[in-house]
Amino acid sequence: MATESNDYYDILGVSRDADAEQIQRAYRTLARRHHPDVNKAPGAEDRFKKINEAYNVLSDPGRRRKYDQFGDAWRQIPDDFEQAAGRTGAGAWDRAAAGAGGGRGGARGFRSGRAAGGVVDVEDLFESLFGGRAGGPRGFGPVRGADTEAELTISVEDAFHGGRRKVTLPAPSGGTREYEVTIPRGVTEGSRIRLAGQGGSGADGGPRGDLYLRVHLAPHPRYRVKERDITVDLPVAPWEAALGATVPLATPDGVVRVHAPPGTPSGRRLRLRGKGMPNPRGDPGDLYANIKIVVPPKLSDEERRLLEQWARVSTFDPRRMG
Known part of the structure; x- marks a missing residue:
């Protein structure tokens, strides 16, 4: 084997x-x-x-x-x-x-x-x-340990809300170790989190270096994050898109109500200002609801009758250009 x-x-x-x-x-x-x-x-x-x-x-x-x-x-x-x-x-x-x-x-x-x-x-x-043994070089005085870096992959929700979390990472001396990490609210892809004194060991009594965690956001089934902006699909029924409707949308910060105006086409992006990733040092990002018209997989007799009536009276041609 x-x-x-x-x-x-x-x-x-x-x-x-x-x-x-x-x-x-x-x-x-x-x-x-x-x-x-x-x-x-x-x-x-x-x-x-x-x-x-x-x-x-x-x-x-x-x-x-x-x-x-x-x-x-x-x-x-x-x-x-x-x-x-x-x-x-x-x-x-x-x-x-x-x-x-x-x-x-x-x-x-x-x-x-x-x-x-x-x-x-x-x-x-x-x-x-x-001129000495493996305990360390002689005669150079205290030497601070090296700063080290590791990768930390977290969920979009963890990045949005922040908080404390236990993670298992490589230890500077080899093997792995469990760390308790404070994840800042609104941390973004590529940011670094500093763990003071958790890096390489010092020599001759010198202090340890620092450990820096480079943040990566794990792929999410619903949310797409770019810097501080978040995009999420918003499914709507054909009649909601045609007549206009206010519908619920789940976001990392909870459920919000989104208004789709009458005649909203599939693919339109509705912008919700300030509903993206938080920013402790400035303006938060925006959240974009990407309209996705969803057709019922099966129609009742009454639904079919009404749609056929709509088709007879409507002059709309989606394939007509201009």
Whole structure:
């Protein structure tokens, strides 16, 4: 029986030389497909966690370099590894990698902590680079941890109302962790939510970095969101469109009454000012009701008689141009 690969590139389905845009595009496609709010299949949540973890590493240039160099052992390498290595001399990385089983070019080939010459001793690697053990570089003083970023997919309703929510995301040190996140009311696609002190660990007593959650709105069966404007279909009966009617419409903020004027054609957009996404710092978006005329699937005898009478007396020709 085939075993699912734990390689981050395989999980996202991208090549090892994929650029940042390709990685983000692959992540968004997979995250929306496997998000627990969308996909209820067994194993979807675990798959979603793996996708998040892979993206959290490969979307961060520093982490990705460590992963490419050290494979699964990348978690043992501190966030300021390259900065400290640079201060010990331009050739420090090459010397350390050579001591671990190959030069810089060869080091890229080892996975799960193995090089061509055998198992990589992370302790020896740190001693070669920093003159100390893997507890961290010596002599540089407290170093703040790296800021990290993860993707957070939420529903349109959660984005509209905001509030607190528990989410499971990749932890900076590897694996997953549950966070309690305050979602701002009216948050939009692509916005970032900052979780102070939840990023990478600091070195030599330095503070942790911050974790930034980039927000994505999950596809919704009814609402289509563009920036702060929301579009929703409004089904009406033929007689309501012809005679005019005030009909109910469900929105993220509750049911509202919408007036369709007499002679409203299918496809007309009715604008409801200020009924779109809230904006704590300015004007809210608008909501657009897209008229969709719905014909009864089956007519009663009386309905058929009245429609036939209407057809006889009407001079309207929908195919006449001009």
